[in-house]
Structure formats: C-alpha cells, structure tokens
Amino acid sequence: MTNPVTEIPPAAAEAVVARYAERLAFETDCADVAVALRGGSPGFVLVDVRGPGPYAAGHVPGALNIPRGKLTPRRLEDWPADTLFVVYCAGPHCNGADRAALHLASLGRPVKVMIGGMTGWADEGLASERSGPSSA
Template sequence: MTSVPFTATRSVVAKTPAAASHAAAAHFEAKLAFETDCADVWYATTQEAKDFVLVDVRSPAMFAAGHVPGAINIPTRQLSEVRLAEYPADTLFVVYCAGPHCNGSTKAALKLARLGRPVKEMIGGLTGWIDEGLGLARG
C-alpha cells in the first residue's frame, strides 16, 4: 500500500473523513440489498437460473422500441396487487427505467415495497445496459 504524504491542507476528498470500516461495511451491505447492476442482471439471466422477475417500468411504446432481453413491461402506474397476483408473494422483482436521469424505477421500487414485494432497482437502467455493451430486445 502506498503512503500518501502528509500535507497541511487536505484535498476535498479527504476533508471529510471516511467512515469507520464497520460502518462502511454496513452501509455498502445495505446498499446492495436495494440495488443490483446491469452486469449482474446480465450474468444472472445468461449464466445462472434466473430467480427474479425483471420489470421495465417505462411505457409500452418505449419498451417495444428496445428493452433488456427477458424483461416484462409493467409501467409503474399499472403495478398493483391484481397485476402481480400471478407471482408468489416472495418473488423478487428487479425494476429499471430509462437510466440515471429517470426516477421511474425508484417510484416503481417504492410502490412494490409498499405492496409488500421484495424489490431491487437495476442501477443505470437501459442507459447502463447499453453502456455495458449489452444488446437489446425489440418488440
């Protein structure tokens, strides 16, 4: 490990001290309980037995123009107990929308959580998926 020389003035990064290791571990562990990323979703859907339902919460027209392969389309406004009745109560839902500039997946995740459903948000959304170089499905 390289030592950083002491300076009287700290950088803007170091001015706020890092959290204690135990607190950082708790924070990052909790963060992973709320979200997953595009690479993990790709790996799980192509290399493992998919044990979640991937939900694109954008409009049907946007979904048809291009979506993550294997995703289903349920716009946030259509998320309800009736719509989800076909899935067992312990089904994990992974939601995404257009990308980091869109909070549609956050709204959908909140709605699913309030319905008592396990949920994670796919960070990066469709933009992240494309940035990873992963292909889209159409139709």
C-alpha cells in the same frame, strides 16, 4: 498535508460495510443482472416499467413490460409473495424505477432497482431486443 480527499478521514470499516451492504439490498447494476440472466434461472422477475412504446423500441432481453401504474395486486397474483422484482426504466434521468420500487414495497413485495436503466445497459455494451409491446 491534506487535500479535498484526505481532509475528512474515512469512515470506520464497520460503517463502510454496513452502508454498502444496505445500499446493495436496495439496488443492483446492469452487469450483475446480465450475469444472472445468462445463468438461466436468475431468481427474480425483471420488469421494464416504461410505457409500451419505449419498451418495444428496445428493452433488456427477458424483461416483462409492466408500466408502474399497472403494478396492481391483481397483476402480481401470478407470482408468489416472496418473488423478487428487479425494476428499471430509461436511465439515471428517470425516477420511474424508484417510483415502481416504492410502489412494490408498499404492496409488501421484495424489490431492487437496476441502476442505470436502459442507458446503463447500453453503456455496458449489453444487447437489447426490440419487440411489440408485451406485458406479463
């Protein structure tokens, strides 16, 4: 007996491993970012790519506010070329993080997207902080 789930057989285990290993090379999630930040030395720079207003209204604690248009080679000189950047924006309805990731990668910078953005952060029950606009 088949149904919409079983009518197409699952992929081979090797294909599943390859697909999800590749996917995780491109993205991370809010819970994993929170765990890494709690550890004190996360191994990445967390960047909120939204504008200063939304950032000031609430952002992930420790995130720098660098809107996508300000991610210039000169702005990035403060970090070694192999620094991993994790970028996020408002949430799944926003492609700002994807655009920032594309831009950073085009500059030769390692990057991952924090899927879910601020919406995902709130959905996980994680605290945000409010502050004046800040840029690194």
